[in-house]
Amino acid sequence: MAFVGVDLGGTQLRVAVADDRGNLRTVVRRATEAARGRDHVIKRIVDAVKEAVEEDGTPPRRVRALGIGLPGPVDPAAGLVISPGNLPGFRNVPLNRILTRATGIPSFLHHDAHLAALGEHRRGAARGASEMIYVTVSTGIGAGILLGGELYAGAHGIAGEVGHIVLKPDGPLCTCGQRGDLESIASGTGIARAARELAPGTPGSALHGLEHPQAEDVVRAARAGDELATAILENAGTYLGIAMGTLVNLFNPQLIVLGGSVIKAGNFLLGPMRRSMNVSSWKAARRGLRIVRPALGDDVGLIGAVEYARLRARHARLA
Numbered sequence: 001m002a003f004v005g006v007d008l009g010g011t012q013l014r015v016a017v018a019d020d021r022g023n024l025r026t027v028v029r030r031a032t033e034a035a036r037g038r039d040h041v042i043k044r045i046v047d048a049v050k051e052a053v054e055e056d057g058t059p060p061r062r063v064r065a066l067g068i069g070l071p072g073p074v075d076p077a078a079g080l081v082i083s084p085g086n087l088p089g090f091r092n093v094p095l096n097r098i099l100t101r102a103t104g105i106p107s108f109l110h111h112d113a114h115l116a117a118l119g120e121h122r123r124g125a126a127r128g129a130s131e132m133i134y135v136t137v138s139t140g141i142g143a144g145i146l147l148g149g150e151l152y153a154g155a156h157g158i159a160g161e162v163g164h165i166v167l168k169p170d171g172p173l174c175t176c177g178q179r180g181d182l183e184s185i186a187s188g189t190g191i192a193r194a195a196r197e198l199a200p201g202t203p204g205s206a207l208h209g210l211e212h213p214q215a216e217d218v219v220r221a222a223r224a225g226d227e228l229a230t231a232i233l234e235n236a237g238t239y240l241g242i243a244m245g246t247l248v249n250l251f252n253p254q255l256i257v258l259g260g261s262v263i264k265a266g267n268f269l270l271g272p273m274r275r276s277m278n279v280s281s282w283k284a285a286r287r288g289l290r291i292v293r294p295a296l297g298d299d300v301g302l303i304g305a306v307e308y309a310r311l312r313a314r315h316a317r318l319a
């Protein structure tokens with residue numbers, strides 16, 4: 001028996017074939033070519049799946065299930081891609097049905113951050129933690145929640161959108177249309193925007209005069225002792241901590257897996273985050289709480305998608 005995992009991002013498409021214990025065996029990578037539209041992207045997924053299965057040498061009828069993670073919003077229960085911002089043309093697409101028909105493999109979609117949470121829970125840093133939250137802070141901010149060892153997706157798959165909790169109603173505009181939500185302040189995009197807005201008025205800063213300062217420039221400048229850069233990361237960390245404190249009070253997790261490129265800012269971000277988390281949550285809710293780094297690296301999306309395929313196949317057998 002084998003399983004297929006698909007990790008579909010706005011720029012990269014990756015497909016893995018795994019053995020019946022979930023170990024990745026064959027991995028195929030492609031550019032998503034999202035700008036060429038929905039039908040083109042779907043064809044690329046189907047072709048990549050067929051190629052991966054063939055390369056793996058597994059007879060197609062031995063593939064039990066396919067799991068696919070993609071950016072939200074998606075509705076896993078309905079098998080529907082609702083309208084991911086970075087996949088133009090995908091609007092209310094019944095992807096489970098389309099992929100099942102085109103590949104002959106029972107296919108199940110889910111939000112990529114939720115599948116990353118599942119992957120870390122089953123095979124990574126969160127093994128044994130039945131109440132856990134996975135938070136990723138990079139270009140955007142996403143999260144996946146596991147309660148009682150099970151993924152919690154909410155009524156329509158939207159649970160875990162921690163990046164779009166509004167913390168500062170008069171704050172910057174987010175791509176989602178809200179003002180001052182966590183993503184608009186603490187994501188890589190939010191940090192870069194703060195640098196862009198504040199650097200021109202701060203002539204002494206290393207960021208002053210940079211044409212398009214990015215989050216990495218801010219981190220580098222902070223490491224070199226730049227005051228403005230340090231203040232921008234402190235602000236981002238403080239708001240991240242408020243959101244984390246909210247999660248802690250809501251869900252009382254035993255473990256938070258905190259990853260994403262922005263976390264590489266280290267203590268410039270994490271120090272203020274811990275301080276504000278501790279004043280934004282109850283001590284009783286934080287008892288025994290551990291915050292750890294992810295363990296699965298770049299493969300987290302693929303591993304999560306494979307684990308989801310295994311989970312759905314097992315449920316189908318019981319039904």
Ligand SMILES: [Zn+2]
Binds near residue numbers: 163181
């Ligand atoms: Zn937003």
